[in-house]
Each structure stands twice: as C-alpha cells, then as structure tokens.
Amino acid sequence: MKKSLVIGSALMFACHTWAASPIEGTWYLQDKANTQAKLDMAVEESVKKINFFIRALARPVLEKEAKICETWALSSDDTHFIWQCGDKKASELVLSANKSKILTDDGREVLGTLEHARERVVVVLESDRGKRTNEWTMRNENELEYSATLESSKLPKPLTWTLTYTRIP
Numbered sequence: 001m002k003k004s005l006v007i008g009s010a011l012m013f014a015c016h017t018w019a020a021s022p023i024e025g026t027w028y029l030q031d032k033a034n035t036q037a038k039l040d041m042a043v044e045e046s047v048k049k050i051n052f053f054i055r056a057l058a059r060p061v062l063e064k065e066a067k068i069c070e071t072w073a074l075s076s077d078d079t080h081f082i083w084q085c086g087d088k089k090a091s092e093l094v095l096s097a098n099k100s101k102i103l104t105d106d107g108r109e110v111l112g113t114l115e116h117a118r119e120r121v122v123v124v125l126e127s128d129r130g131k132r133t134n135e136w137t138m139r140n141e142n143e144l145e146y147s148a149t150l151e152s153s154k155l156p157k158p159l160t161w162t163l164t165y166t167r168i169p
Contacts, residue, residue, distance in 0.1 A: 021118055023136055027072045027144045027165035035068055035163060042066070042161045049156040062159055065132070065150055072146065072165060074121070074136060081114055081121060083134070093123060130154070142167045 029035060043062045050058050069085035076082065076095065084090035094100060097114040104110055108127055115122040119138035124131065130152030137145045144165040151158045 021076070021116075021121075022141065023119060023121055023138055023144065024075050025073075025167050027074070027146075027167055029068065029070045030164045030166050032070070039066055039068060039161050042159060046155060046157065046159040050154075054154075058154070062150070066148070066159060066161065068163065069146070072136070072144070081116065081123070083121075083123065083136075099126075139164070 040063075043059065043066055046062060047055050047059050067085070071086055073084040073090070074082070080092045080094055082090050082092040093102070093112045093114045095114060095116070097112050099111040099113055102110045102112050102125075108129075110125050110127045113124040113126075115124075121136045123134045125134075126132075130150060133147075133149040133151075135147045137147075139145050144167070145162060146165060147160065147162040149158050149160045
C-alpha cells in the first residue's frame with residue numbers, strides 16, 4: 001500500500017509540475033526590427049563555409065527552415081505538448097516522446113523527442129534531412145528565450161539562432 005501511495009504521489013507531483021508550467025501561453029517577439037538581420041547573418045555565416053557550387057542551393061533551403069515566429073503559442077494537456085508558430089498549423093508531441101514517429105504533411109517520417117521541466121521545454125525533430133532542436137526557456141515571469149539549431153551532414157557547422165519573446169499580460 002505504501003509503495004502505490006508513493007508512486008501515485010510522485011506521478012501526481014510530476015503531472016502537477018507540468019500542468020502548472022509558466023511556459024504555457026502566447027509569447028510575442030521582442031525587437032522585431034533587428035531580428036531578420038540577425039537571422040540572415042546566421043544563415044550567411046553557415047553557408048559561407050559550404051562549397052561554392054552548393055552554396056546557391058543551400059541558402060534558400062536554410063532560409064526556408066530558419067523562419068522567424070512573431071508569436072509562439074505553447075500549451076499542454078494531460079498527454080501532449082503543443083506548440084504553434086504564428087498562424088501555422090500547431091505541432092504536438094506526447095509528453096513522454098522519445099524518438100516517437102511523426103508524419104509530416106508531405107508524408108516524411110520524423111522522429112520527435114520531448115524533454116521538459118517547469119521552465120524549459122526542448123523538442124528535437126530528426127529526419128533524413130537532419131536534426132532541428134527547438135528550445136523554449138523562461139528567463140523571468142514575462143520573458144522567454146527561444147533557441148533553434150539546425151544540424152545536417154551537409155552543413156559544416158550547425159545553424160543556430162536565439163530570439164527573445166514577451167508575454168503580454
């Protein structure tokens with residue numbers, strides 16, 4: 001009886017911790033004016049190390065993947081974490097995802113992994129094209145830092161960018 005009570009209490013605490021996560025809500029991009037220039041510079045830094053002949057092909061692909069979200073809507077229910085960039089279709093992963101299979105709209109298979117704590121969520125998406133890591137971290141009650149990293153065997157080094165978001169009460 002004691003064992004089931006302890007396990008039940010631990011599960012209840014874990015569920016409560018996620019449900020009470022302050023990371024949930026709608027977040028708005030800070031400093032919109034300089035953001036695109038920062039992202040363009042990160043893409044350029046990444047492609048300049050690629051073979052000259054491949055550079056022209058790589059740049060548009062990276063620019064497509066390295067989009068700026070003006071808003072992030074983050075939420076969860078009892079079983080899933082849901083994230084949505086602007087008005088795009090929401091994405092979700094089960095809270096226990098560890099290389100769980102997801103199918104994209106174009107039929108590609110992606111493996112998703114979710115790591116979460118009270119003030120931080122990391123979503124890793126892997127496919128034959130490479131790996132994307134999205135990380136949302138609370139800096140304070142009304143400030144969220146979002147970092148994205150794109151990795152591929154075709155890139156000499158990962159493409160990474162970080163943006164700051166504000167919750168408007």
